[in-house]
Amino acid sequence: MNWPDLSMGGYGFYVWGSYLVSLIAIVWEVVSLRQRKKALTQQQQSSKSVSAPVLRGSINETTS
Amino acid sequence: MNIYKYASPASFYPVAGKLIPWFAIPAALLFATGFFIGFFIAPTDFQQGDAYRIIFIHVPAAWMGMLLYMLMAFYAGIGWAFNARLSSMMASSIAITGAMFTAISLITGALWGKPTWGTWWVWDARMTSTLILLFLYIGFISLQAAIDDPRRADRAGAVLALVGVINVPIIYFSVQWWNTLHQGATIRLLQKPTIRGSMLAALLIMLAACWLYSVAAVLIRLRCIILEREQNASRFAEVGV
Numbered sequence: 001m002n003w004p005d006l007s008m009g010g011y012g013f014y015v016w017g018s019y020l021v022s023l024i025a026i027v028w029e030v031v032s033l034r035q036r037k038k039a040l041t042q043q044q045q046s047s048k049s050v051s052a053p054v055l056r057g058s059i060n061e062t063t064s
Numbered sequence: 065m066n067i068y069k070y071a072s073p074a075s076f077y078p079v080a081g082k083l084i085p086w087f088a089i090p091a092a093l094l095f096a097t098g099f100f101i102g103f104f105i106a107p108t109d110f111q112q113g114d115a116y117r118i119i120f121i122h123v124p125a126a127w128m129g130m131l132l133y134m135l136m137a138f139y140a141g142i143g144w145a146f147n148a149r150l151s152s153m154m155a156s157s158i159a160i161t162g163a164m165f166t167a168i169s170l171i172t173g174a175l176w177g178k179p180t181w182g183t184w185w186v187w188d189a190r191m192t193s194t195l196i197l198l199f200l201y202i203g204f205i206s207l208q209a210a211i212d213d214p215r216r217a218d219r220a221g222a223v224l225a226l227v228g229v230i231n232v233p234i235i236y237f238s239v240q241w242w243n244t245l246h247q248g249a250t251i252r253l254l255q256k257p258t259i260r261g262s263m264l265a266a267l268l269i270m271l272a273a274c275w276l277y278s279v280a281a282v283l284i285r286l287r288c289i290i291l292e293r294e295q296n297a298s299r300f301a302e303v304g305v
Contacts, residue, residue, distance in 0.1 A: 001104050001105060003104070004103045004104060004114075008113075008114035009115075011113060011114050011115035011179050014118065014176065015114060015115060015118055017175050018118045018121055018122065018171070018176065019121060021168065022121045022168045026277070028164075029160070029161065029281055030281070033281065033284050033285060036285070037287075037288055040292065044295065
């Protein structure tokens, strides 16, 4: 094992830039998946109590 | 045991949930291992210096971009041909992860091209066909997003995905078919790889990590898609449409 030269022999910007961009992309995907899941569970809870009857009511109003 | 039972979205949902940690945790461990071998063990390249270390993310990302595209087209095709909803949902789920890996391969490729070739980008056969791959993913995602009826969106997406499959062998063989600036394959199926053992190990471990990560991300998204479609369907059912 040998400690890597952090300047990457002058290529630091390109090497670390590559890994940083990849890390950002993966973190973005994980965060957006979490938010999507969270939004769904919240929707599920609220639809049980409120949104479904509201939706039904509004459609009836427009069609009748 | 009847395996077809799990072909229905509702029964696959809990199975997918149980599978996710078995992919997500090894993925994290392998990313760390691959990074460690790639930076602490693998020696500096005699030609490219340390710039070559971009390979450990660039090549796995590029492979994932192509493999996930073929997988997406396969699931979209099955979903279309056999009217299998879960299969079409799988295709939609794969698209975003595939697009992400393709974008990573293009950006890291540009970051590698600048110091080694002196340019961020050239309209070289491999790079152009990879850019087309990204556009195919984006086209698939936006086409599906533009159509309200999910089953119609699945069918439209399947046509686009299947037509676009032709691009994958073009990317793969581009470095052999045309005289490109992009270097030839480092690893071929039937020949000895052209790099050292520790470099190869880091590359393959990173590839495995990307695979496991993709499976986990795709399963999490698949569960979201199953729930979203179910909610929409029950809402339609309630209002009697």
